Each structure stands twice: as C-alpha cells, then as structure tokens.
Amino acid sequence: MDKVIIAENLSLAYSKDETIINKANFSIDSGSFVFITGASGSGKSTLLKSLYGALKPVEGSLVVGGVELRGVANSKLNFLRKHLGIVFQDYKLVKEWTIEKNIMLPLIINGYEKSITQSQVDSLLKHVRLKHQSGKYPLELSGGEQQRVAMARALAHNPILILADEPTGNLDDYSSQLIWNLLEGANEQLKTTVIVVTHHIPEAMKVEYKHYHIEFGDIHEVV
Amino acid sequence: MKSFKNHISLVIALVSILFSLQIFTIVDRAINAYKENLAKNYSLVVVSQKTFQSKEMLNKINQLAAIEELSPDSVIKKLNTGISKKNIQLLKLTLPKFYKFKLKIYPTPAELQKIKKQLLKYPYITKVETFSNTHDTTYKLLLLFKNVISVLAVSILLVTILLIFKELRIWQFKHNERMNIMGLFGAPTWLRSAVLFRLSIVDALIAFGISFVIFSYFASSSWVSEQFANIGISVVVFDKIYDSLIMLGVSVIVSILLASFIVLGHKEEV
Ligand SMILES: Nc1ncnc2c1ncn2[C@@H]1O[C@H](COP(=O)(O)OP(=O)(O)O)[C@@H](O)[C@H]1O
Ligand SMILES: [Mg+2]
Numbered sequence: 109m110d111k112v113i114i115a116e117n118l119s120l121a122y123s124k125d126e127t128i129i130n131k132a133n134f135s136i137d138s139g140s141f142v143f144i145t146g147a148s149g150s151g152k153s154t155l156l157k158s159l160y161g162a163l164k165p166v167e168g169s170l171v172v173g174g175v176e177l178r179g180v181a182n183s184k185l186n187f188l189r190k191h192l193g194i195v196f197q198d199y200k201l202v203k204e205w206t207i208e209k210n211i212m213l214p215l216i217i218n219g220y221e222k223s224i225t226q227s228q229v230d231s232l233l234k235h236v237r238l239k240h241q242s243g244k245y246p247l248e249l250s251g252g253e254q255q256r257v258a259m260a261r262a263l264a265h266n267p268i269l270i271l272a273d274e275p276t277g278n279l280d281d282y283s284s285q286l287i288w289n290l291l292e293g294a295n296e297q298l299k300t301t302v303i304v305v306t307h308h309i310p311e312a313m314k315v316e317y318k319h320y321h322i323e324f325g326d327i328h329e330v331v
Numbered sequence: 332m333k334s335f336k337n338h339i340s341l342v343i344a345l346v347s348i349l350f351s352l353q354i355f356t357i358v359d360r361a362i363n364a365y366k367e368n369l370a371k372n373y374s375l376v377v378v379s380q381k382t383f384q385s386k387e388m389l390n391k392i393n394q395l396a397a398i399e400e401l402s403p404d405s406v407i408k409k410l411n412t413g414i415s416k417k418n419i420q421l422l423k424l425t426l427p428k429f430y431k432f433k434l435k436i437y438p439t440p441a442e443l444q445k446i447k448k449q450l451l452k453y454p455y456i457t458k459v460e461t462f463s464n465t466h467d468t469t470y471k472l473l474l475l476f477k478n479v480i481s482v483l484a485v486s487i488l489l490v491t492i493l494l495i496f497k498e499l500r501i502w503q504f505k506h507n508e509r510m511n512i513m514g515l516f517g518a519p520t521w522l523r524s525a526v527l528f529r530l531s532i533v534d535a536l537i538a539f540g541i542s543f544v545i546f547s548y549f550a551s552s553s554w555v556s557e558q559f560a561n562i563g564i565s566v567v568v569f570d571k572i573y574d575s576l577i578m579l580g581v582s583v584i585v586s587i588l589l590a591s592f593i594v595l596g597h598k599e600e601v
Binding site: 122157160162163183185186187188189190191192194196200201202203204205213214216217 | 508509511512513514515516517518519522599601
C-alpha cells in the first residue's frame with residue numbers, strides 16, 4: 109500500500125534546549141483513518157504542524173505526499189498544502205471574512221471555478237448545519253460553530269490528507285457525531301487519508317482505524 | 332463601518348502627504364510669480380559718459396531684459412530758470428546719459444553685485460545704482476517666507492511618516508493573520524498579498540479623490556484667487572492634469588511601498 113507519510117528518526121523542536129518529538133519512526137498508509145492521542149502538552153499539535161510544514165524537522169526525515177519536508181522550498185510546500193485539509197486547534201478563521209468566504213479559501217487557492225465554488229460551499233454549509241449563518245463573521249459565532257466552519261473549510265477542496273487537531277474539542281455530542289460522520293464519509297467515499305488528534309475516540313467508530321499514542325517524545329502504535 | 336475603519340487611517344495619512352506636497356507646489360509657484368512681478372517693477376539706473384549700443388550690452392550681460400534711456404528733460408526743466416535755449420542744448424550735451432536697465436529675473440543680492448561689477452568694467456559707466464537696500468530687504472523677506480513654508484511642509488511630511496510607521500505595525504499585525512492562514516492553505520505570496528495591495532490601491536485612489544476635490548475647489552474659489560490678486564500675481568493653484576498625475580502617482584507609489592513593507596516583513600508563525 110502507498111504511504112502518504114513516512115517519518116524516519118524524526119525529531120521536532122521549537123528551540124535547541126527542548127526536543128518535543130525525539131527520533132520517532134512511523135508511516136501512514138494512504139487512505140487510512142488514524143487517531144493520535146496523548147496527554148496535554150505531549151506534542152500532538154506539534155506533530156501536526158510538522159506534517160503541514162510549519163515546523164521543519166530538526167533531525168531525520170519526514171516525507172508527506174511524496175514531499176521531503178526537511179529544508180523544503182516554499183513553492184513545493186505551497187503545492188503540498190494546497191492538497192491538505194487542516195482543522196487547527198485554534199480554528200484559524202479569517203476574522204474579516206464571512207463564514208462563506210472562509211470556507212471558500214482552499215477553493216480559491218486551488219483555482220476552482222466560481223460556480224463550482226459556490227455550490228460546494230452551499231453543500232458544506234448544509235452538512236455542518238450552518239446554512240443560516242453563512243453571511244456572519246467568525247467572531248459572531250460560538251466556539252463550536254467556528255469549529256464546524258473550520259471543518260467545512262478543511263473538506264472543501266477534497267484534499268488527499270485531512271489533519272484535524274481536536275476537531276470535536278468544543279462540541280456537544282450531537283455536533284461531534286456530525287464531525288465524525290463527515291470525516292468518515294470523506295475517508296470511505298473519497299479515500300481521503302484522515303489523521304485526527306483527539307482525547308476521546310468514539311466507541312461507535314466503525315472504520316478500521318489505526319491509533320498512535322504520543323508519550324515522552326515518542327510516537328508508538330497502540331494495538 | 333468595519334471597512335470604513337480599515338481605510339481611514341491610511342487615507343488620512345496619504346491625504347496629508349498630498350496636501351503638504353501641493354501646498355509646497357503652490358507656494359513655490361506663488362514665489363516665482365511674485366519674483367517675476369518684482370523683476371518687472373525693478374530696474375537699475377546706470378550713469379554713462381556716452382551713449383552706447385543697447386544691443387551690444389544686452390548680448391554681453393544675459394540677465395538684462397531691456398535698456399531704456401532716461402530723458403534728461405525733466406531734470407533740465409527743474410533748472411529751467413532763465414537759461415537760454417542754446418545753453419540748454421549745451422547742458423544736454425555735457426550731462427551724462429541716464430539709463431534704466433530692466434532685468435529678466437529678480438536677482439539675488441549676489442547676482443546683483445555681479446551685474447553691477449560687470450557694468451562698472453566699462454570705462455564710460457560711472458555709476459550703477461542698484462537700490463540695494465530695498466532690494467535686499469524684499470529679497471530676504473521672500474526667502475524667509477519660502478523657508479517658513481518649506482519647514483512647515485517638511486514637518487507635516489515628517490509627522491505623517493512617523494504616524495504611518497506607527498500604523499504600519501498595526502497593519503502588519505492585522506494583515507499577518509490573514510496572510511498566515513492563506514499561507515497554511517498553500518496560497519502563493521502574490522495571492523496572500525493581493526488583498527493588501529488591492530486595499531492599498533483603493534486607499535490611494537480615495538486619498539487622491541479627496542485631495543482632487545479639495546484642490547479643485549481651492550482652484551475655483553474666488554477668495555483664493557483674490558488673495559493672490561491682492562499681491563499682484565496669478566497662480567495656478569491646481570493644474571487638473573499635471574498636478575493630478577503627480578498626486579495620483581505619489582499616492583499610489585507611497586501606498587504600494589507601504590504594502591510591500593508589510594509583505595516583506597511577513598513571517599510564518601509556528
Ligand atoms: N510555538 C511554540 N513555541 C514554543 N514552544 C511551543 C510552541 N507550541 C507548543 N510548544 C510547546 O511544545 C510542547 C507540546 O505542545 P503541543 O504540541 O501544543 O501539545 P499538545 O499535545 O497538547 O497539542 C508543549 O510543552 C508546549 O509548551
Ligand atoms: Mg494541541
């Protein structure tokens with residue numbers, strides 16, 4: 109099976125004094141559904157940052173979608189990021205844009221046609237139950253609603269890899285289920301690889317999933 | 332309201348730059364017009380022992396605009412008490428010639444001295460009256476006025492630039508977030524900064540529009556032209572083509588420069 113991510117001896121750090129991830133080895137199959145757990149501050153978000161190239165490896169090698177991220181050039185990184193769907197832990201919505209415009213962002217960057225963009229955004233808004241809020245600005249929404257906007261944006265351009273950082277962290281059971289359904293749907297129907305950082309793996313997840321745990325700077329698979 | 336706030340700070344800064352620029356231009360024009368006016372009313376009086384060729388003199392000293400011989404009749408009339416016609420003729424011959432020298436420019440005191448020296452080199456020219464006291468005072472006043480206005484315009488410019496640099500941090504902060512997010516989704520630099528450049532060009536156009544309207548109003552205001560007429564000059568307050576183009580150019584260039592600062596200063600946060 110194709111590997112969408114291959115990490116060899118991967119070390120991540122913000123400064124020389126403290127290594128967050130230390131010489132980790134793992135690989136992720138294309139089309140798989142992966143959960144990442146770990147204590148707060150263990151380095152889950154840090155690992156995701158490295159996967160979308162915001163934090164470059166200080167040691168080892170990290171290949172995502174065929175692109176070596178250690179010392180990657182900006183143009184190559186942009187090319188990779190166009191095909192990723194990221195849900196950030198702090199959402200990272202553009203405050204001065206409406207919900208609708210926020211969801212459009214990856215479609216605009218990928219050069220989709222206007223008509224396709226609009227119909228895609230409409231359908232996503234329906235899926236995350238925010239149709240009636242489309243003209244509002246992020247700060248006019250609750251945290252949970254903002255999180256759903258971030259989810260819709262991550263799905264908009266049918267990415268090859270979805271990276272979601274605690275995407276149900278702020279949601280009630282009903283909305284959480286909505287998010288899991290969307291992620292599962294993308295994984296099953298579009299064969300999108302999904303990597304989710306979460307504290308709570310839902311019991312009812314029917315998908316065949318992999319589970320990695322981060323502890324003491326190491327990443328190991330839980331079987 | 333939201334978009335109004337986004338625009339206002341840069342627009343105000345740009346308008347004040349355009350203002351100080353145009354005011355400076357107007358003052359410069361007014362002073363030049365006034366100098367021309369002074370040159371018209373100003374002349375040297377030259378005393379010569381003999382008649383000379385005006386043409387030759389005009390060719391030699393190129394600041395000269397015209398030479399006019401002053402008739403001695405008025406002087407003689409005053410003496411005209413019981414002098415015979417024959418004696419008057421004699422007197423006329425022995426009296427030196429008086430000439431009025433018109434200049435093309437209103438000279439600086441130094442230029443004036445130079446012209447005087449040049450004239451005195453001719454052996455038959457015995458005296459050159461420059462009325463230098465009055466001339467120097469007028470000239471210094473003019474210079475003072477120009478300097479005061481220049482200092483004022485430069486101060487406005489400096490204060491504006493300081494304000495802009497203070498605002499730049501706020502803009503940088505405000506735009507960084509959006510550019511950062513766009514970058515995380517793979518937007519190339521041009522797309523990330525497109526909004527910023529569009530915004531700054533729109534602001535430049537708004538600032539230009541405001542300045543255009545205000546100066547067009549000044550230019551057509553009878554009060555303004557009266558002020559200039561009072562000191563005997565007419566000044567182009569606002570050339571709708573030439574000045575407009577310069578204003579537009581300055582406005583657009585300054586705001587694009589600012590936008591470029593922000594784009595170049597942008598760094599992805601981790
Ligand atoms: N931008 C940053 N600069 C420096 N240190 C950071 C930064 N972000 C996170 N850290 C540190 O890295 C460690 C892991 O953080 P993080 O990956 O956010 O943990 P979590 O597993 O809760 O997502 C923490 O000790 C945190 O303090
Ligand atoms: Mg985290």
